[in-house]
Amino acid sequence: MAGQLTPDTATPASSPLPAERRPGRGPALLLARVATTLAQRVAFLALLLALVFVTVELLPGDAAKATSERGESAADLAARRELLGLNRPVLERFWDWMTGLPTGDLGTSARGEKVTDLLSTAFPNTLLLGGIALLLTAVLSLALGCWAALRPGGRLDRGVSGTATAILALPEFVVAVALVLVLSLWTGWLPAVTLTDADGSPASWEMLVLPVLALTVPQVGWNTRIVRAALADEARAPHVETAVLDGLPPRRVLTHHVLPGALPAVAAGLATSTGMLLGGAVVVETIFNYPGVGTVLTSAVTDRDSPVIAGVTALSGAVITGVLLLADLVRDTVTGGRR
Numbered sequence: 001m002a003g004q005l006t007p008d009t010a011t012p013a014s015s016p017l018p019a020e021r022r023p024g025r026g027p028a029l030l031l032a033r034v035a036t037t038l039a040q041r042v043a044f045l046a047l048l049l050a051l052v053f054v055t056v057e058l059l060p061g062d063a064a065k066a067t068s069e070r071g072e073s074a075a076d077l078a079a080r081r082e083l084l085g086l087n088r089p090v091l092e093r094f095w096d097w098m099t100g101l102p103t104g105d106l107g108t109s110a111r112g113e114k115v116t117d118l119l120s121t122a123f124p125n126t127l128l129l130g131g132i133a134l135l136l137t138a139v140l141s142l143a144l145g146c147w148a149a150l151r152p153g154g155r156l157d158r159g160v161s162g163t164a165t166a167i168l169a170l171p172e173f174v175v176a177v178a179l180v181l182v183l184s185l186w187t188g189w190l191p192a193v194t195l196t197d198a199d200g201s202p203a204s205w206e207m208l209v210l211p212v213l214a215l216t217v218p219q220v221g222w223n224t225r226i227v228r229a230a231l232a233d234e235a236r237a238p239h240v241e242t243a244v245l246d247g248l249p250p251r252r253v254l255t256h257h258v259l260p261g262a263l264p265a266v267a268a269g270l271a272t273s274t275g276m277l278l279g280g281a282v283v284v285e286t287i288f289n290y291p292g293v294g295t296v297l298t299s300a301v302t303d304r305d306s307p308v309i310a311g312v313t314a315l316s317g318a319v320i321t322g323v324l325l326l327a328d329l330v331r332d333t334v335t336g337g338r339r
């Protein structure tokens with residue numbers, strides 16, 4: 001019947017398979033590509049960590065002065081600088097810090113605390129906040145993008161795209177202030193600040209709602225536009241046009257023919273949002289007094305504390321690198337390993 005999809009004919013024995021489809025070559029090529037990408041991103045992260053140490057060194061003052069008690073003498077400050085190793089070259093201090101990184105040693109803060117102890121509670125709290133926000137972002141952006149794609153060019157499509165554009169232009173702190181004003185001060189539905197239990201975690205789930213929404217709203221706008229654009233590009237593919245000509249229902253065409261091909265672009269957008277969520281968490285956590293890395297990082301910048309700032313950067317970079325690798329795997333899986 002005209003317009004129907006037909007099974008692929010068997011490949012003749014004399015026709016060589018493409019390199020990426022030869023048995024045993026596909027997984028090897030994929031593994032090599034992942035290893036190369038991982039090496040490049042680790043090298044970039046190392047360069048970024050070196051830049052952190054150099055940047056903190058260029059800030060006015062140093063960790064010894066920032067953490068000193070009032071009335072300390074010049075001799076006391078000199079002794080503290082020697083204790084913290086600040087009298088050594090910055091690259092030498094960076095190298096010492098990097099050699100401990102593979103073993104999980106993130107160094108010691110300017111106030112004498114282990115950086116791993118400082119981040120052992122704060123970073124999981126931030127991951128919880130960012131993970132919930134990323135999950136909500138994925139669900140909402142996929143739902144809105146697919147909903148708009150069912151009526152391309154219609155009023156709903158234009159409305160979703162226009163609203164998404166307006167939302168993505170809002171910074172997290174603006175969204176956070178608006179949420180506090182409406183959902184806390186005016187209605188009293190949700191707490192405006194976060195209280196913690198003895199273990200340092202939020203005292204109740206209600207205290208997660210406003211910070212999560214403040215992070216999610218801008219990312220939903222960003223990812224909805226990515227989803228909609230990816231679906232529009234995939235809708236022009238020949239196999240999708242064939243499915244439409246076969247008379248398949250629009251929803252089935254969308255879910256079975258358009259959406260699978262758009263997944264690499266959607267995964268890349270969500271992977272990019274991971275970095276934005278971790279960056280926005282610093283501002284949002286400060287506004288809501290949330291016990292995450294935002295508070296730790298703010299104090300570390302005030303103290304000119306290179307090991308703490310580098311520790312936060314290293315952990316955040318590791319999470320972002322992992323998510324980007326997952327996005328790459330989704331792309332390679334959907335495209336069959338072909339670029």
